[in-house]
Amino acid sequence: MPGTPMLDASAAGVYVIAPTPFHDDGRVDEASTDRMTDFFMEAGCTGITALGMMGEAPKLEHAEALAIATRIIRRASIPVVVGVSAPGFAAMRALARPAMDAGAAGVMIAPPSSLRTDDQIVGYYAGAIEAIGADIPVVIQDYPLAIGVVMTPGVIRRIVQANPSCVMLKHEDWPGLEKISQLRGFQADGSMRPISILCGNGGLFLDFEMERGADGAMTGYAFPDMLADVVRLSREGRRDAAHDLFDAHLPLIRYEQQPNIGLAVRKYVLKRRGILASDAQRKPGGSLSAAARAEVDYLLTRVARGDARAGKLAA
Amino acid sequence: MPGTPMLDASAAGVYVIAPTPFHDDGRVDEASTDRMTDFFMEAGCTGITALGMMGEAPKLEHAEALAIATRIIRRASIPVVVGVSAPGFAAMRALARPAMDAGAAGVMIAPPSSLRTDDQIVGYYAGAIEAIGADIPVVIQDYPLAIGVVMTPGVIRRIVQANPSCVMLKHEDWPGLEKISQLRGFQADGSMRPISILCGNGGLFLDFEMERGADGAMTGYAFPDMLADVVRLSREGRRDAAHDLFDAHLPLIRYEQQPNIGLAVRKYVLKRRGILASDAQRKPGGSLSAAARAEVDYLLTRVARGDARAGKLAA
Amino acid sequence: MPGTPMLDASAAGVYVIAPTPFHDDGRVDEASTDRMTDFFMEAGCTGITALGMMGEAPKLEHAEALAIATRIIRRASIPVVVGVSAPGFAAMRALARPAMDAGAAGVMIAPPSSLRTDDQIVGYYAGAIEAIGADIPVVIQDYPLAIGVVMTPGVIRRIVQANPSCVMLKHEDWPGLEKISQLRGFQADGSMRPISILCGNGGLFLDFEMERGADGAMTGYAFPDMLADVVRLSREGRRDAAHDLFDAHLPLIRYEQQPNIGLAVRKYVLKRRGILASDAQRKPGGSLSAAARAEVDYLLTRVARGDARAGKLAA
Amino acid sequence: MPGTPMLDASAAGVYVIAPTPFHDDGRVDEASTDRMTDFFMEAGCTGITALGMMGEAPKLEHAEALAIATRIIRRASIPVVVGVSAPGFAAMRALARPAMDAGAAGVMIAPPSSLRTDDQIVGYYAGAIEAIGADIPVVIQDYPLAIGVVMTPGVIRRIVQANPSCVMLKHEDWPGLEKISQLRGFQADGSMRPISILCGNGGLFLDFEMERGADGAMTGYAFPDMLADVVRLSREGRRDAAHDLFDAHLPLIRYEQQPNIGLAVRKYVLKRRGILASDAQRKPGGSLSAAARAEVDYLLTRVARGDARAGKLAA
Secondary structure (H helix, E strand, C coil), rough: CCCCCCCCCCEEEEEEECCCCCCCCCCCCCHHHHHHHHHHHHHCCCCECCCCHHCCCCHCCCHHHHHHHHHHHHCCCCCEEECCCCCHHHHHHHHHHHCCCCCCCEEEEEECCCCHHHHHHHHHHHHHHHHEEEEEECEEEEEHHHHCCCHHHHHHHHHHCCCCEEEEEEECCCCCCCHHHHHHHHHCCCCCCCCHHHHHHHCCCCHHHHHHHEEEECCCCCEEEEHHHHHHHHCCCCCCCCHHHHHHHHHHHHHCCCCHHHHHHHHHHHHHHHCCCCCCCCCCCCCCCCCHHHHHHHHHHHHHCCHHHHHHCCC | CCCCCCCCCCEEEEEEEEECCCCCCCCCCEEEHHHHHHHHCCCCEEEEECCHHHHCCCHHHHHHHHHHHHHHHHHHHCCEEEEECCCCCCHHHHHHHHHCCCCCEEEECCCCCCCCCCCHHHHHHHHHHHHHHHHHEEEEEECHCCCCCCCCHHHHHHHHHHHHEEEEEEEECCCCCHHHHHHHHHHHHCCCCCCCCEEHHHHHHHHHHHCCCCCEECCCCCCCEEEEEHHHHHHHCCHHHHHHHHHHHHHHHHHCCCCCHHHHHHHHHHHHCCCCCCCCCCCCCCCCCHHHHHHHHHHHHCCCCHHHHHHHHHH | CCCCCCCCCCCCEEEEEEECCCCCCCEEHHHHHHHHHHHHHHEEEEEEEEHHCCCCCCCCCCCHHHHHHHHHHHCCCCCEEEEEECHHHHHHHHHHHHHHCCCCCEEEEECCCCCCCHHHHCCCHHHHHHHCCCCCCCCEEEEHHHCCCCHHHHHHHHHHHHCCCCEEEEECCCCCCCHHHHHHHHHCCCCCCCCEEEEHHHHHHHHHHHHHCCEEEEECCCCCCHHEEEEEEEECCCHHCCCCCCCCHHHHHHHHHHCCCCHHHHHHHHCCCCCCCCCCCCCCCCHHHHHHCCCCHHHHHCCCCCCCCHHHHHC | CCCCCCCCCCCEEEEEEEECECCCCCCHHHHHHHHHHHHHHHHCCCCEEEECCCHHHCCCCCCHHHHHHHHHHHHHCCEEEEEECCCHHHHHHHHHHHHHCCCCCEEEEEECCCCCHHHHHHHHHHHHHHCCCCCCCEEECHHHHHCCCCCCCCHHHHHHCCCCCCEEEEEECCCCHHHHHHHHHHHHHCCCCEEEEEEEEEHHHHHHHHEEEEEEECCCCCCCHHHHHHHHHHHHHHHHHHHHHHHHHHHHHHHHHCCCCCHHHHHHHHCCEEEEEEEECCCCCCCCCCCCCCHHHHHHHHHHHCHHHHHHHHH
């Protein structure tokens, strides 16, 4: 909601990546969007990220994108980050400014896949922040597996030090555990100011990411309630309990993390959980074969042995 | 203008890629846009392509892009093709439909760089055409050097045969001479219906592309009047004359074809020709160093020895 | 050993990818190579693949590579496949022919990352097989995540149908479950002759790959004995038992599957299992930080709860 | 010959990239190799580069590669640089050391296409030089168009400053004129020690590269005698004369610079010049269609109007 504070480096917990709910015919499903927003808050999420890659943002028209982000912002009582990555700075600004006006807590920016050198990456963030305005809190999205742009810890430090509005890293490098340790080391030696680090990659390494110093997760796994529990258990120092819960879900996390069909799995499970009315994606979108759906159903029965929340689905 | 006929496979000559004129502060320059449109018609161009990659299309907001295309369409008495490549089909349709309503002759679509297999490319064009509507004439943009997607002649044939609205290929493969021969061979053996083939790559191979069967050029070299003459001479069978004129410009064509700074060269020359008021690009954009500007100036004096049109600039 | 039969489409089980054992100073460790070969046979592997990507093959000189492959072939009583991927066909042949003379059961060939179109891929395998000789059984390595070359099921069918010597697919697409189903569908409808499908990707999806019709695994996870058990349980139709065993290892499989450091994890575990004397890699190679080693140690204690073989390491 | 001095930063002129002459059946053609070596010296070349990418080096077995390099070294009385780029450091050393023992003046190393960050590139050269030995003069090959690795001027400076054995840059960035100016600026401000800069890209920008401060060319255009003249004229300050000669060849330079078929054009012209007995390439290699050969023939007649050396071919 508009009263939510701006994003800063103290952000922690689970910022869930929100998928965009569609009807079977491709129209945006507003009722499911509201139900989903409520569910995320009940699940213990501390924030929501709208219009991420997994949110099918590139498939939306500008007006649709802004409407969805605004709807989530208005309903949520937790901070909402809006993905504003765009082929050009004009379109980026055209989404970022009204999203902030609507009450967003900050924006997330991924580098375009054409960048190669360290200087190009640093320069890109400088240009983007100049374009949207230095008053908007920024999340750096570091996702080399999908984007092909590799940011060293040193490059991230350069971006952070040059741009006070950069307050968070969506950490999605792979492998990435050492990167967390290195960035926290930069903070410890005083060469970089503190930032929030929330981890993506579908949660596949959340168990150890927390132990390396992450503040939480920013990902869209269909059980954000579980992610929230793992973050909490890990912060409480209950290592075995955190891993036990995490490992119970790992077979499904692993299955959901497959490129291209991951979102289909996620929407299918959210539909089975009663949150989305349809698991449809806009074209071009992946869909699950009957065999794949049966595999997910089987995985859910197995997850249920370690987490009762999955068990309800069997009913 | 809205009265212009729809694009079809008989299109030939020079469809010049229009840059987007900006003021030094980044605002769109409407007076230069009009002057440029008039110049293109006087230069003998048979069509104009707006919002191509070289038109800085990704740097425009949706409303700006549509306004520029519409302005050119209304002023021109020759067909205008509008580039509508977009990260998603919704945005593509959102530009294509109103552009056609404003009087465009057709749209141009490049594949996204993520495509790899033959089937993915063919499927992408099927999806794009379903999204924008099969009533809109489509130009396939085949530009592997910039995009990284390689379409074999066989894939182009599959797209053409499956989609009656595909009437033109913007041929920009490199090397590409054999590709023209192969596509014309498909037409000759009856396995592909005729399409228009206009060539890009800054015109660097236009001399031989015409001899291989191209219908003309679709590129933005700052002397489209020369391109029009080369196309005419070649079609008249005046081979040596076509090459003589072409070769006089080749040192500059070569210089302008450099990635990243090519557009800066082009705008600089158009400014020197009195067509653009400013050679500014929107950020992030290349600019010419003093050394580079001096090199272009020197090249213009040399081009003038073989083409009086370049000579006027020396004044 | 030289008496081992040639590879054919009936191959099944676990063909373990053998790392290349080095001393700490980078010399090949022959004693560890022998111990490792013996261990693989005791672990229930049905074959060994030498000189795979994970075997640090590109870091070896030609003579070294041939010596290592030959040493493994001579000691093993199970078939040995030799990776012969090379920048050129001459080098490929120069490894393939003497490896077969030494008793290899077949060779594995990955496409170079420069290939893009379907025809280029098909043509590459035709050229490679012409170069090495059509009498050598060939394994197609399909690993788009690492190589960037995407082969559709249709392209694999074209390669298989055109080249009788292609008898096996090392399946490593991601996602890849539907690909197995499609290829088995091709066999069922008679459009492709049967081939052996062994799966890679570190074993991360072996549980479901078996259910989709794979014949087994070709990967280097540090517990090939577990992989062999999962393959056996799955073929016996003991689904839950297969998943139970697999899931007990999944946290470590997941950890080992990280790019760049995966081999370091693998060698570290094989060293802890008493098989390798050193976990050193030749330069440039990844190494594990103290934090990472401690994470692997912790994972081993957790795996031990479901598989006693891991438990021995705690001693 | 073994008596040739080692490569150092004073190298200048034309280091011609030598193709590898083959017989039509794919065997190395030693007589043509000798004739070619003699021709290069007569043409005014100041050095020869063997086993470059254009030399089909990846298609050669190790022993063949070394034999060809050695043959050229023994016959030439000018320095010979040997390309030793390899997938691994062991193979790189295995070629570099015996090539130097045979009398090479230095080696050329290109980065592997997998490198992304500045640190990875710098680290790669450190590792390569450690592997081959710091006593061997090294040429850095900077060819992003073909390799995909982008080195900023700052990265090149880091490599040069960290490795005294790096004495030359094969400059092949595109666009690259500003890069030359920046590197010479580094020398002027004392932040980088002097290096030799020889330019590639088929010579397409040699006219201006010389004016920006290059020391010459390292490329394989089929008229290295012309390249040598352009370098000489430019160093003498005869600007117009240099451009006049260059421009006379530009239509053919442009034609030869097409990827994939460029080498076929080059070998065809060298065959027509009587230097190579065959223009065959080893598989997989490009070949010229009848139409392409006719185009080259036509270009040669046109080049002959400005350079009598091309005229002899018409006879």
